[in-house]
Structure formats: structure tokens, C-alpha cells
Amino acid sequence: MKAAINTRYGGPEVVSLAEIPRPRPGKGEVLVRVAAAGVTTADWRLRAAAFPGAIMATVGRLMFGLFRPRNPVLGSDYAGTVVEVGKGVTDFAPGDRVYGFSGGGAHAEYLVAKAGGAIAPLPAGLSDAEAAALPFGGQTALEFLGRFAAVKPGERVLVLGASGGVGVYAVQVARALGAEVTGVASGGNLALVESLGAAHTVDYRKTDPAGLTGPYDVVFDTIGALDYARAAPMLAPGGRFVPLTYGLRDVWLGRKAKRNGHRQIVAVNGDSREGLDRLSDMVAAGQLRPVIDRVYPFEAIREAHAHVDSRRRKGAVIVTIEPGKAQLKVA
Template sequence: MKAAVYENYGPAEVVQITEMARLDPKAGEILVRVGAAGVTTADWRLRAAAFPGLISKLAGRLMFGLFAPRNKVLGSDYAGEVVAVGAGVTGFRPGDRVFGFASGGAHAEYIAVKAEGAVLTTPAGLTDTQAAALPFGAQAALEFLDRFAQVKPGERVLIVGASGGVGAYAVQIAKALGAHVTGVASGANRALVEGLGADAFVDYREVDPASLSGPFDMVLETIGVMTYPTVAGMLAQGGRFVPLNFGLGDVFAMRKAKRNGHSVILKVNGDTKAGLKRLSDMIEAGRLRPVIDRVYPFDQIHAAYTHVESRSRKGAVVLKLPGAAPLPKAG
């Protein structure tokens, strides 16, 4: 099968599409022919070893490979068709259309994943491209808004980076949770952010987000430009500051925030079948939709990475994979 492989950390060019052996599904696994796969901020950071903060850089290298990557194929978001199932799998069968989140391996024509993991039948009406745009950004938004910050109806939520890969879903999910949403993004993205449901919009090129008075019950910082000292004055009593990217300074800020009647929530989101089910239910109810900036052919993966690293995308960046050759019939 064709796969986008990287042997060393570095720029987009370290990724090369090459042939590699396709694994058969083990017991409890399904084999998916990938129709589309997302290229996310996490893929970029893993490929370049661009982990934010000194502690994250060290921890990232220890976790993913000190001198070279352990997992040679990136890609977490995917959608496609089940082509084979391993022993003991009863929830899926060949021909099922599925989408999900994996800990790597989705930038390839085939991927084997655990049937009980973060994989689900694709919601009716979604293409592979649309479904592959969901898992990373939408699950992150759901986890941080609902599970970690526990946003309640009527609360005022500020989303910094409201047009990005996580922010575009955070706007929709915060609205679905009943919040009053203010989105911060470039003025060029006003129509997108308001179209996703934002009640108010701030163009950061015209208004410094740090000058906002709020009060906000929660600030979700998706791009790493604001810190607790920046947002403290705009948080209501009991307000929560939730940065997706954080470092040692944010850890130190937690005590000060507590003294001020606030909280700094530093978490790493997980990805589960239950989370995908909630997203699927929201899609079917018309409360969530995929947001796609650009779709690239698989052989233009370098361009896809470059666009993600520009940090100017509007929603997800997706690779469209060519139809892989079907599996040979048994016998």
C-alpha cells in the first residue's frame, strides 16, 4: 500500500509517499480502506517535533521518539470503508463506511484500528472527506468545553481562534451547549464564524482581544497567543481559562487564578467512541457540521502541511486518497 512515511523529524519534505506492507487486522481490529484523512496541528507538531514549551519538547521526544519518530506514518483523522475484520469483531463488517480517530497511521491507503476504539459508522449524508474533517477538531472542542470546563446554558464563552481547526467546531459546540459565544478571528473570517453561530465577533486586527472586558465565564484559547494574566481581567467570578497549548508559565498561573476566584484548566483531550457518538448525534440533529478549508490530493501532502503550518486555515485540511486496489479474495 502507499503511505506517507517520515524517518526523521523536520520540514514537510521529510514525508515521502512510498510503498509499505499492509497489515492484516488482528483479533479485535478492523481494516479500513482510507478514503480521506485529516492533516492536523498535531500531525505538524509531531512531524517537526515542534512541541510548545521546554517541558513539552522533552516530554514529546520521550513519548514519540527521542532522536527519530517511532511511528513512521502520521494521521489521526480518517474516513473510509471496512474491508476486513479480525477475529471476534461483531460490530462491523466489510462494506461499512466508518470514520474515526487513530494514534497515527491514517496517512496511508489502509489502516488497522481497534473495533472498540474511536471508530464509528459514518453519519448518513456525509462523504469521506466531510467525515475525516471531524474527529480531531470536533472531539477536542467537545472535551474542553463540555467535559473539562463544563459549560452551562447561558454562560458567556470567548473563543480565541474561532475559525481554526478546533475553533470552528468550538463555536458550534458552545452554542449547542447553550452558551453565548464571542468568536475572535481575522475580519476576513467574520462571515464564517457568525455563520457557525457566534453571537458576537471580534476582529483581532482591529481590536486587541486583551482589551476585552467581558465578563466571560470561560475563555477557550486555541492558538497560544493569550495567557492567564492577559485574560484575568475579563473573567467573571468562577471563570475558567482553558488554553489548548500550555507551558510551565500556565502551571504557575494556576495558584494565582485560584486566589482570584478563577481556574486555569490544563488538560489533554482523549478521543473515544462515545465522543464520536455525541458528535454524530449532533450532526444528525443539525447542530454541528463539518468545516473544511481545503482538500488536497494525497500526493500533495507537502502543500497540505504547509497550509496547516501557516495557522491561517478555516476549519479542517483534508487529504483525498486515491482508490486503493481492492483486497484479493480469499481462496
């Protein structure tokens, strides 16, 4: 089968298509023919070893490969069709359309996934590309706002990077939780942010987000624009600052937040069938919709990576994968 691989760290140019063995599902696993997959910020960080902060850079290299990527096939968000099931699998059968989140390997024609993991039936009415746009951004927003920050109806939530891969879902999730949402994005993207449910919008090119006074019950920074010291003046008593990216210094700032009557939430979200089912329920209820910036054919995956690297996308970046159709390139 064909897969997009990167055998060294670097820019989009290190990604190429190559022929690798087609996997087989083991006990409790399913084999999915991938129809569409997301290219996310996580893929950018893993491809380029662009881990935030000196400590995280060291930890990241130890986890994912010191000198070269340990897993050369990236890709976590996917949608496709089950073609084979392993022993003991009863929840899925060949022909089932599914979507999910994997620990890598989705930038390929076929993917093995654990049947008990983050894989679920495709939400009714969505295309493969639309479903593949949901897992990373949707589950991240749901975990950080719904579980970690425990947003309550009537609270005021500020989302920085409201038009990005996580931000477009954070606006929708916060609104579904009953919050009054303010979204920060560039002027050209404010209409999109409003259409997703933001009651207020801020153009960061005209207004420095650090100068906003709120007060906000939750400040969700999806892009690393602030730290707690800069966010503190805009937080209400008992307010929560939720950075999606963080470093060692943020641990110290968390102590300062507690002394000020605030909380800084530093966490890592999990991915599960339950989370996907909740996203599907929100889609069915009209509370959540996929947001796709661009769709690329598999052979243009370098261009997809370059667009993610630009940090100027509006929602998800998707590659469509048709077995046997992508032009093979030398890795």
C-alpha cells in the first residue's frame, strides 16, 4: 500500500509517498481503508520536531525518536471503511463506515485501529472528508472546555485562535455548553467565527488580546499567544486559564494563579469512543459542524503540510486517499 512517510525531521519537503506493507488486524483490531485523513498541528510538530520549549523538545525527541521519527507514517484523524476485522471484534464488520483518532499511521491507504479505541460509526449525513475533520479539533475542544475547565451555562469564554483547527470547535463546544463566547481571530475570519456561535469577535490585528478586560470565566488559548501572567488581568474571580501548549515555566505560573484565586489548567486530552460518540450526538443535534479549510489529493500532501505550517488555516486541512490512485514518489 502507499503511505506518506518522513524518515527525518524537517519541513514539508521531508514527506513523500512510498510503498510499505499493508497491515493486518490482530485480535481486537480492525483494518480500515482510509478515504480521508486530517493534517493537523500535531502532525506538523511531530514531522518537524517542533515541540514547544526546551524541556518539551527533549522529552518529545525521547518519546518520538531522538535522531529520526520512530513512526515514519503520521496522521491521526481519519475516516473510511472497515475491510477486515480481527478475532474477537463484534462492534464492527466489513463495510462499516467509520471515523476516529489513531496514534499515527492514518496518512496511508490502510490503517489498523483498536476496535475498543477511538473509533466510531461515521456521523449520519457527513462525507468522509467532513468526518475526518472532527476528531482532533472536536475532541480537544470537548475535553479542555467540557471536562477540564467544566464550562457552565452563562459563563463567559474567550477563545484565542478561534478560526484555527481547534478554535473553530472550541467556539461551537463552548456555545453548546451554554457559554457566551468571544472569539479572537484575524479580521477576514471573524464572519466565520460569528457563524459558529460567537457572540463577540475581536480582530487581533487591531486589538491586542492581552489588553482585553472581560472579565472572562475561561480563557482558552489554542495557539500559544498568552501565558497566565498576561491572561490574569482578564480573568474573573475563580477564572480558568487554559493553554493548549505549555512549557516548564507554566508549572510555576500555575502556583501564582492559585494564589490569585484563579486556576491554570495544564492537561493532556484523551481520545476515546465515548468522545467521538458525543461529537456525533452534537452533530446530530445541530450543535457542531465540521469546518474544512482545504482538501488536497493524497499526492499533494506536502502542500497540505505547508498550509498547516503557515498557521493561517480556517478549520481542518484534509487529504483524500483513493487506493491505487496516488502517484508513487521516491521517499
